[in-house]
Amino acid sequence: MENSTAYSSSIMSNENPSTENQPLLSFIFTTIASILLLHQIWILTQKFKKQQTKAAPSVITPPHVRTFIPHIGSALELRTKTILDFIRGHAAALNSPIFTATIMGKKCVFLADSRMVPMVFSSRNDALDSDALQIHVLSNVLGYKHQDAVDILDRTLPISHRHYNTHILARPALQIMIPQVQNYVNKDLNEATADCLSLSQHKHKHSASQSESESGCWKEHGLYDMVQKHIFVASTAALMSPTIAKREYISVYRDLDDGFPYAFANMPRRFMPKFVAAVDKLMELTGAKEVTEQGSNFMKIRHELGLSNDALHRSSGGFLWASVGNSIPAIFWVLYYILSDTTTGAYKAIQDEVDRIYESLPPTEDGNDRIFGLQHLDEMVQLGSVFQEACRLQFGGFAVRDVTKDFIYEPKIGKNKSQSKSQSKSCPKYLIEKGTRVMGYAGVLHYDDAVFSNATDFQFDRFVPKDDDKKKKEKESKKFYDRNGKVLTTPVMAFGGGSHLCPGRKFIAYENKAYVALLLRRFELRLVEKEVSMGIPGPKMIGQGTGMNNPDREVFIEMRPRVF
Secondary structure, three states: OHHHHHHHHHHHHOOOHHHOOHHHHHHHHHHHHHHHHHHHHHHHHHHHHHHHHHHOOOEEOOOEOOOOOOOOEOOOHHHOOOHHHHHHHHHHHHOOOEEEEEEOOEEEEEEOOOOOHHHHHOOOOOOEEOHHHHHHHHHHHOOOOHHHHHHHHHOOHHHHHHHHHHHHHOHHHHHHHHHHHHHHHHHHHHHHHHHHHHHHHHHHOOOOOHHHHHHOOOEEEEHHHHHHHHHHHHHHHHHOOHHHOOHHHHHHHHHHHHHHHHHHOOOOHHHOHHHHHHHHHHHHHHOOHHHHHOOOHHHHOHHHHOOOHHHHHHHHHHHHHHHHHHHHHHHHHHHHHHHHOOOOOHHHHHHHHHHHHHHOOOOOOOOOOOOOOHHHHHOOHHHHHHHHHHHHHHEOEEEEEEEOOOEEEOOOOOOOOOOOOOOOOOOOEEEEOOOOEEEEEOHHHHOOOOOOOOOOOOOOOOOOOOOOOHHHHHHOOOOOEOOOOOEOOOOOOOOOOOOOOOOOHHHHHHHHHHHHHHHHHHEEEEEOHHHHOOOOOOEOHHHOEOOEOOEOOOOEEEEEEOOO
């Protein structure tokens, strides 16, 4: 009985054996369910992020080039390599089409994709300021008082634009200035002809041939030096005043040009005595009363700006430097490329074009050299193409904008023309930070093989329209397309873009045609023998980024008068 009772008690006590373990099991089941739920949430979150990435690329900060030199940063690197090599090299190393680098204490944004470069010229982005850098140049380089520099941009800019449009850009103004350029060039070429004939007569006494005596023997010249002498005088006379169009002032321009990069980089002026003296001398020259009285129409109305005498004279000096500082190297490169092109017949094709147009000109009443009118220069499409091509290959200037507030930059980059839809990649958005400086380098576009076939090669007829209709040739330009297949309105950005076009762009284009045409009409030219094997000069490193590249060495040519 006892045993039976004990057994019954045992049965009663174990009637629900899971009651003790129920809380533990409940915890385990709840934990597993929670883990499964979290896993499902994670999976859904990842899918959502992928969809968001496809729909709206993430915003990232451009990677930065690391250096160990405070303040100077990557500036020294730009003394040893070209700007294009610098941009492409770091873009590849950082695997980003946009990156930043410190240049003389400033964090600069570099663009390595040719489709991004036009962003710098956009007038619709109110975060990009072009005035700050101009004020820096006016104050630190030309020595303006800060308030005068601000006034020029804030108060006098509309008046300046009107002056440029009327007296520099307009065709009636060009019809006055370009013949003046040719008159001065012809004087210099008459002098060169006399030198050749004099040398020939001297050598004829020592068994020179009769034909050589008649044409003059070959005389050697430094190409850059010759162009500089001729163009400094001709440009200064036409744009400013004959009173300062003298060879003796070329050394003043050279000292200013050599010191410009150092002054721009904030080097103390006490360490640049030649540069300071050059600025002061230009002020003295352009401030003389006779410069205005005998000057161009442009110079005669400069007083309308309402600037102080100091600011007005500095402005005129800066205008002179900016004018010849680009035209001299541009014409040098045009002539160098024509003379060094031994495979496509550039020299003969352009000389034939010049001869054909020159011989159609009516003879002058006084028997002096004929002058090309603008309509005749417009017909020189092959020479115009060489000018465009030389600018494409040798323009080394930056378009610079300071960033006044943070903004998100979303590049308009679709698939390349050569890519399928599956191969193209979405481009992220970039945070461009306040206080940085955007550096748009035209060479990124100019050397893009997707835009210009064999972009590193000189092709003298690259910009010649294919249409044979003469009227269309004069009015239309050959079309070029960016990597997205969009027509480039300004394929060569040597003179800016958008609303930031150089006011002297038409003058320099006509001046180039006039000078080279007169030179090729009147002389035979060739590179000296040693130049043929030396290869193309490189850019002068210290002046990179300011405009047309100056060559890092002189190029020597020979010339003699042509016999007709």
